[in-house]
Amino acid sequence: xxxxxxxxxxxxxxxxxxxxxxxxxxxxxxxxxxxxxxxxxxxxxxxxxxxxxxxxxxxxxxxxxxxxxxxxxxxxxxxxxxxxxxxxxxxxxxxxxxxxxxxxxxxxxxxxxx
Amino acid sequence: xxxxxxxxxxxxxxxxxxxxxxxxxxxxxxxxxxxxxxxxxxxxxxxxxxxxxxxxxxxxxxxxxxxxxxxxxxxxxxxxxxxxxxxxxxxxxxxxxxxxxxxxxxxxxxxxxxxxxxxxxxxxxxxxxxxxxxxxxxxxxxxxxxxxxxxxxxxxxxxxxxxxxxxxxxxxxxxxxxxxxxxxxxxxxxxxxxxxxxxxxxxxxxxxxxxxxxxxxxxxxxxxxxxxxxxxxxxxxxxxxxxxx
Numbered sequence: 019x020x021x022x023x024x025x026x027x028x029x030x031x032x033x034x035x036x037x038x039x040x041x042x043x044x045x046x047x048x049x050x051x052x053x054x055x056x057x058x059x060x061x062x063x064x065x066x067x068x069x070x071x072x073x074x075x076x077x078x079x080x081x082x083x084x085x086x087x088x089x090x091x092x093x094x095x096x097x098x099x100x101x102x103x104x105x106x107x108x109x110x111x112x113x114x115x116x117x118x119x120x121x122x123x124x125x126x127x128x129x130x131x132x
Numbered sequence: 133x134x135x136x137x138x139x140x141x142x143x144x145x146x147x148x149x150x151x152x153x154x155x156x157x158x159x160x161x162x163x164x165x166x167x168x169x170x171x172x173x174x175x176x177x178x179x180x181x182x183x184x185x186x187x188x189x190x191x192x193x194x195x196x197x198x199x200x201x202x203x204x205x206x207x208x209x210x211x212x213x214x215x216x217x218x219x220x221x222x223x224x225x226x227x228x229x230x231x232x233x234x235x236x237x238x239x240x241x242x243x244x245x246x247x248x249x250x251x252x253x254x255x256x257x258x259x260x261x262x263x264x265x266x267x268x269x270x271x272x273x274x275x276x277x278x279x280x281x282x283x284x285x286x287x288x289x290x291x292x293x294x295x296x297x298x299x300x301x302x303x304x305x306x307x308x309x310x311x312x313x314x315x316x317x318x319x320x321x322x323x324x325x326x327x328x329x330x331x332x333x334x335x336x337x338x339x340x341x342x343x344x345x346x347x348x349x350x351x352x353x354x355x356x357x358x359x360x361x362x363x364x365x366x367x368x369x370x371x372x373x374x375x376x377x
Contacts, residue, residue, distance in 0.1 A: 105235030
């Protein structure tokens, strides 16, 4: 009985331990996105489906902005006049809207995976 | 005389081990840090056991994403036993470190370190730490955390305890997500308690985020946990509400 309990608890631990080597398997295709006058440039970003994407977001405004997307499952604050990296994907083909959380009406865009 | 000392130490150690076990207001840590985000955080929980008093706990905290990979939060913690009054229990300082950028690798990793100073100074200081993991499979988010906990400078010292947390949630809609959560404590990390003394609990959980303004949101999660081992409470209700701004 004790062995069963130990195995029950150890299984997720072993699962995580076995997955740790996969931490070394980063790969990606790089894209760039700018924020200027509270607008994304480009507002439509076409990326390959099924790949991990490294997205560099350059905030050219003096005020902070937050890249946010529920569909992409990402939130990332980009202070004014700085840049930040957002990793997305691998994505299935489709549209993934994103927006700036500080200016949600004007700072909008969409990733199209194809 | 010697027997009474042994008895007293034994009772104190047993009490401490129960205090070490995950409380009803505990929540599942995630390895992500929201830089610049401030939050007011309320947590509460109640655990019921058929042959013992119910225990309740709550905490109110303020947290801040001080650095891109460091989130820090201070809590005031309260608890009550049975029909007794709710009383202040401890101060807690939680620090969470994001070790990998979200999505950079197949598994996101973080690390949490908590320092708790109980109101009852005979309990010394409680330190809790451990690695945090998260991964996504499409709309399903999985979390698994390993936690180690020990009291220092306590009247009745004890070994380092080992516990775990996990959750699986389906990200259906931002305002409403659902899944399962589980918590467990197995006793000393290198010499686990007998199975009937370990605490394993799991049950359904709901999650969500409700925008309430520009860069302001209410985030919530709650779970109803059922005992999966004889050392656990029969059922535990736990919830967390955060105001993020």
